[in-house]
Amino acid sequence: MSSRFFTFSAVPRGPWRVLDQITVSGPSLPSASHIRVQAGPEAPAPSDWSLRGITSHERYVERAEREALAARQVGLGQPGHTCAALIPIRKNAAWWGLTQDERRRVLEEQSRHIRLGMNYLPQITRRLHHCRDLSDSEPFDFITWFEYAPQDAGRFDELVRELRQTPEWQYVEREIDIRLQAA
Amino acid sequence: MSSRFFTFSAVPRGPWRVLDQITVSGPSLPSASHIRVQAGPEAPAPSDWSLRGITSHERYVERAEREALAARQVGLGQPGHTCAALIPIRKNAAWWGLTQDERRRVLEEQSRHIRLGMNYLPQITRRLHHCRDLSDSEPFDFITWFEYAPQDAGRFDELVRELRQTPEWQYVEREIDIRLQAA
Numbered sequence: 001m002s003s004r005f006f007t008f009s010a011v012p013r014g015p016w017r018v019l020d021q022i023t024v025s026g027p028s029l030p031s032a033s034h035i036r037v038q039a040g041p042e043a044p045a046p047s048d049w050s051l052r053g054i055t056s057h058e059r060y061v062e063r064a065e066r067e068a069l070a071a072r073q074v075g076l077g078q079p080g081h082t083c084a085a086l087i088p089i090r091k092n093a094a095w096w097g098l099t100q101d102e103r104r105r106v107l108e109e110q111s112r113h114i115r116l117g118m119n120y121l122p123q124i125t126r127r128l129h130h131c132r133d134l135s136d137s138e139p140f141d142f143i144t145w146f147e148y149a150p151q152d153a154g155r156f157d158e159l160v161r162e163l164r165q166t167p168e169w170q171y172v173e174r175e176i177d178i179r180l181q182a183a
Numbered sequence: 184m185s186s187r188f189f190t191f192s193a194v195p196r197g198p199w200r201v202l203d204q205i206t207v208s209g210p211s212l213p214s215a216s217h218i219r220v221q222a223g224p225e226a227p228a229p230s231d232w233s234l235r236g237i238t239s240h241e242r243y244v245e246r247a248e249r250e251a252l253a254a255r256q257v258g259l260g261q262p263g264h265t266c267a268a269l270i271p272i273r274k275n276a277a278w279w280g281l282t283q284d285e286r287r288r289v290l291e292e293q294s295r296h297i298r299l300g301m302n303y304l305p306q307i308t309r310r311l312h313h314c315r316d317l318s319d320s321e322p323f324d325f326i327t328w329f330e331y332a333p334q335d336a337g338r339f340d341e342l343v344r345e346l347r348q349t350p351e352w353q354y355v356e357r358e359i360d361i362r363l364q365a366a
Contacts, residue, residue: 003319004319005318005319040319041318041319041320054316054318054319056315056316057279057280058282058283059242059283060283061282061283062282062283062284063282063284063285065282066282096240097240099241099244099245099246099248099249100241100242100243100244100245100283100287101245101246102246104283130316132239132316133237133239133313133315133316133317134316134317134318135188135224135237135317136186136187136188136223136224136237137224
C-alpha cells in the first residue's frame with residue numbers, strides 16, 4: 001500500500017533545487033537550498049527544517065465536481081514536468097470556526113477554488129497534504145505540492161495570483177511560496 | 184492552551200473501571216480492566232493498549248444545527264456523571280470514497296445522526312476525536328468518549344441502538360463498545 005504520509009525537508013543537496021522562496025504572509029521559514037520529498041512514516045533525513053502532511057479524503061468536492069476533475073486530472077510525475085512549487089499555508093481561527101456549509105460557501109460558491117484549479121488541468125498537477133490533525137502543534141494546516149513544465153510557469157503564477165485574490169484567502173494567515181527545479 | 188490530543192489507555196488501575204467491553208463489529212481489542220484518559224502529546228503511561236485521537240473542527244454540522252446544539256450542550260465532567268463509554272469506530276473504504284455532499288446526505292439527511300444526538304442533550308455529553316489523519320496506520324477512524332449519570336444508562340443504550348440501525352452504520356466496519364464507571 002502506498003503511503004499517505006509525506007515529509008518535505010530543506011536539505012543541502014537533493015532532487016529539487018530552490019529557485020525562489022517568498023513569504024507571502026505570516027512568519028517566514030529559513031531559506032532552503034534544496035527540497036527532498038519523502039513518502040512514508042520513517043523519520044526524515046537530517047535537515048534544516050521539515051514539514052509533514054498526510055493525503056486524505058476530499059473535504060469540499062461534490063459528486064459532479066469530482067467527475068469533472070477525474071476527466072481532466074493526471075498524477076504527479078509527468079514527463080517534462082521539471083518545475084515544482086511547495087506552498088504551505090495556515091488558515092486563521094475564523095476559518096476553523098466556520099461550519100461546513102459556510103466553509104464550502106466561501107471556498108467554492110464565493111471563491112471558485114475547485115473550478116479555478118480545474119482550469120489549469122492537466123498542465124498543472126498537484127497533491128494536497130493535510131497537517132492540522134497530525135498533532136497539536138503543526139506550523140501549517142495544508143501543504144500543496146505542484147508540478148508543471150517550464151513553459152507553464154507563467155500559467156502557474158496566474159493560478160496562485162487568482163487564488164490569492166479570492167475571499168477564501170482572507171482566511172490565510174501564513175503562506176510560504178517555494179519554487180523549485182528538478183536538480 | 185488546552186490540548187486537542189488525547190490518549191485512551193488500558194491500564195491495570197486507573198480512574199475509570201471497565202464494566203463491559205463488547206466487540207460490535209470487526210476485530211476485537213484485548214480486554215481492559217481500567218481506562219486512563221490523558222490529554223496532551225506526552226507519551227502515554229505503559230499500558231496493554233492505547234488509542235489516540237485529536238479533536239477537530241466539525242465536518243458536517245451546519246450553522247442552524249450548531250446553534251441548536253450550542254443551546255443544549257454542556258461539557259464533559261458534569262457532577263454526578265459517573266458513567267462513561269469509550270467507543271472507537273472505523274468506517275470502510277466505501278465511506279471514505281464518498282464525496283462531501285454524499286457523506287453529509289448519509290449522515291444527516293438519511294441517518295439523522297446530528298439530530299439523534301441532540302435528543303439526548305444535555306444528559307449525555309460527548310467528545311469526538313479524529314484518528315484517521317494522525318498517521319498512516321491508526322486502527323480506528325474515530326473515538327467517541329461519552330459521560331452520563333447512572334440513571335441515564337438506559338437512555339445511552341437507546342442512543343447507540345438507534346445509531347447502529349441507521350444507514351450510516353452500514354459503513355462502520357469495526358466498532359468496540361467499552362462501558363465504564365468512575366473508580
